[in-house]
Amino acid sequence: MGTLRGRGRGVALAFLASFVWVAAVPSISMASSDDFLQCVRDKIPGELVYTQCSSKFDGVLVNYIKNAKFVNATAKPLCIVTPTDASHVQAAIRCGRGHGVRLRVRSGGHDYEGLSYRSARQEVFGLLDLAALRAISVDEAASTAWVDSGATIGELYYAVAKNNPRLAFPSGECPNIGVGGHFSGGGIGMMMRKYGLSIDRVVDAKLVNANGDLLDRSGMGDDLFWAIRGGGGGNFGVVLSWKVQLVPVPATVTVFNIAKTLEQGAIDILTKWQDVAPALPSDLTITVMVTGQQAVFRALYLGECASLASTMRDRFPELNMTSADCQPMTWLQSAALSFFSFTNSKPVEDVLLPRPASPSTFSKGKSDYVRRAIPKAVWKEVYASWFTMKGAGVIVLEPHGGFMCGVPDDATPYPHRRGVLYVIQYIAFWMSADGGPAATSWLDGFYGFMAHHVTKHPREAYVNFRDLDIGQNALEDDFGVGAAENARFWGQRYFLNNYEKLAKVKAAVDPTNYFRNEQSIPPMAAQPRE
Secondary structure, three states: OOOOOOOOOOHHHHHHHHHHHHHHOOOHHHOOHHHHHHHHHHHOOHHHEEEOOOOOHHHHHHHOOOOHHHOOOOOOOOEEEOOOOHHHHHHHHHHHHHHOOEEEEEOOOOOOOOOOOOOOOOOOEEEEEHHHOOOEEEEOOOOEEEEEOOOEHHHHHHHHHHHOOOEEOOOOOOOOOEHHHHHHHOOOOOOHHHHOOHHHHEEEEEEEOOOOOEEOHHHHHHHHHHHHOOOOOOOOOEEEEEEEEOEEOOOOEEEEEEEEEOOOOHHHHHHHHHHHHHHOOOOEEEEEEEEOOEEEEEEEEOOOHHHHHHHHHHHOHHHOOOHHHOEEEOHHHHHOOOOOOOOOOOOHHHHHOOOOOOOOOEEEEEEEEEOOOOOHHHHHHHHHHHOOOOOOOEEEEEEOOHHHHHOOOOOOOOOOOOOOOEEEEEEEEEOOHHHHHHHHHHHHHHHHHHHHHOOOOOOOOOHHHOOHHHOOOOOOOOOOOOHHHHHHHHHHHHHOOHHHHHHHHHHHHOOOOOOOOOOOOOOOOOOOOO
C-alpha cells in the first residue's frame, strides 16, 4: 500500500484537522432547507435553480434519468442547480455546507442505482446537475483535450475525431454516458487492451472540494488526484473538467459481429475465447454477448481486414472468421455502433450527439471478474438452465490483458488489472413495472449460481456497474470509527487493497463526509494512539 502524499501536510495533520472541522459543520438533522434555498437563490442566477415549486422541476429531474425504475421511485431533491460556471458549483457547496444540506452530483445520469440524483433512503439533499457544463477543447498539437464532466463520451469522441480523425480516446461503448461519472469509476471500453482505461489517460482535472475551493492537479495534490481517477463518483468533490491524453488510431479500423448458435458450436467457441481473447495482440479486442441460445462475438481491430483475418486464422480459428466478416470503417464510425446490436445505419452525428429523453426501459445490473476460465460444463448449464428462463437478460464479457496487464494494481483505484481474464456485466431488462419480478429473479438466481465460478475473497465488482445488493453505508454513521470498517466489505469488492487508501484520502479531504451516498467511501477515522 502506497503512502499518502500531500502538498506539505501529512495525513496525521489532516486527521487532526478533521476533528476540529466536524464540530463546525451543522448536523443534517438541524438543516434549514428554507435557509439553504434562500442562500442558493442569492448566490446563483435564478434561471439555473429549479425548486420543487417550479413547473420545470420534474422535467429537469427526469430528463437525465436513464433507468425507468427510478422515474417515480426517486426521492426528490430540495432543488436542482444547473451550473454553467465553476462559481455556481462553489456557491452551491458553500450554501449546502453552511445550512447542513448535502449535494448529489449528476453528469449523465447513468449511475446503475441512480445515486447521482436520488437517495435510496429518506434524506434531505440538493442536486447539482452538470449537464450544462459540456465544453470540449482539443489541442491537436499536444494531442490533449479538456472535457467538462457534463459532456457525454459520444460528444468527446465526435469533437476529437472532427478535429483530427487520426486521434481518439479510450472510453466506453454507450455514447450518451456522462464523462464525469464514467471517468470517476475507471472507464472500460473497446480500446482498453491497447490504451488502458479512460483514467489511465487523465493528466489533469479541475475539482471543487468540500470547502468550495477550486483546485487543479497541482492544488489538489497527488493523493486526491489519484483518488478521483477510479475511486467512484460522489466521493471526493465535484470534478468539473478533465484533461485527457488522446491516442493515435489508423485511418481505417475493422470490426466484425459474428453470432454463433449452440448448434454452431457457441459453447466450445466461448470456452476457448476465455483464454484466447486476453492474450490476443492489443490492437484487437473481441467481446462476447451471451443472450438466448447464442453467443455474439464483436470485435474492434485497429488495422485492416487482411491482417485481422490472418490473426484470427492463427490465434482463434474456432470462430471461423473470414474476410467476408470484415466491416472496414473509421474509428469514429466504430464508436457509433450500438452496444447491443453492434450495428448502425445512421449518420454518426445522430448517434453520438443526441441526448435521449426520459427512458422507457427498466433495468438492473451486476458485475463479476473472472481470473480462471469457466469450464465448458458450466457454460452448458448456463445456457440450458439460465438462458431458457422467463425474464432472462444478457451478459457481456469484456476481455482484459494487453495494456491492462502492465499497470500496477495500485496505480489508480481501479485494481482489476493483472491476472484478470475478463469482466462480466449482467443486465436484466423489463419494459413495464409488472415485468420486474421475473427479470430480477433471473438476475439474482444467475448471479448466485455464478459465485462458484468467478473471483472469491473478495468477489470482485466494477464500481461503474454499481450494485447496492453487495452492501450499503449506514447513512446515520457519517464519520464514526466504524463507518469505514463497515463499508470495507463492499468497498474491497470494488477496490481490493486500494479501498483503505481511498478511505484515508476521504478523511484528509472530506473528513465530515459532506459528499456521501449509500455507497460512497466513508472517511477512515484516525486510530487513537496507545
